[in-house]
Amino acid sequence: MEFTILGFTKFDIALLIACTGGAIFGSLVQAMLATIRHDGPPRSEDDLRIAPPEIRRIREGWLSMRMFVGGVLGFVFALYFIGMLHPTASTFARIWALSFVVGYAAPKIWAIKSDGLVSRMKSGEADA
Template identity: 45%
Template sequence: MEVIDLGLSRYDIALLWLCPLGALIGSLAFAITATISDAPPKKENQNYFASNQLAKARLMWIFLRLALGAILGLLLGLYFIGAIQENPSTLAKVIALSIIAGYGAPKIWLVQDKVVSGQIEKIVKEELSK
């Protein structure tokens, strides 16, 4: 088996691993903030337990939220390959950006969907009017 040299630096490889991990952390931070309330329970009767079905649905929501964040983190890492100065400070800034992106992952995807859909509709209308 022949090894293919893609010309990736150690920083590029680090981006491909650390940006998805950072976005996972950001997604987890969102899941935590969505789960906890402003004040912790103060009385015994304030504890509520979900049914098994609801617990499974919540677990699936968390898994999908983390997966969406990881995908966005990978996309962010791919975007910066070969485009950053190879020093720890720049790498840390891109990873911090991936954490923030992971926190807002669903909203970022929805906005991107609207932008892409609008562009496609514009192209189709221009082509049909010719």
């Protein structure tokens, strides 16, 4: 007997959890790459600057929101595959790996989808 919750198998639930987590990690990686120096590590203490507490609070909020957006997109991404895949380790690994990329690109994906929806609504195509 296969375990199900609302028709979701163990594989489906694992995919939802893993893709959400993978996208959160992808978001974190993107945030790190946006803030580090790309020409190499710090070479002196002058290269390291500690932000004042007010800026750190703002950055924490930004990072939290960035990771939340990635997590939501990772969850939605996983929903597209629920019930469609053969429950094998290789299938799981491929979809999970893609969730990291989805999280990395989350803000751009949301912006593209949002821009497309707005343009369709302005042209009247959303009614169809």
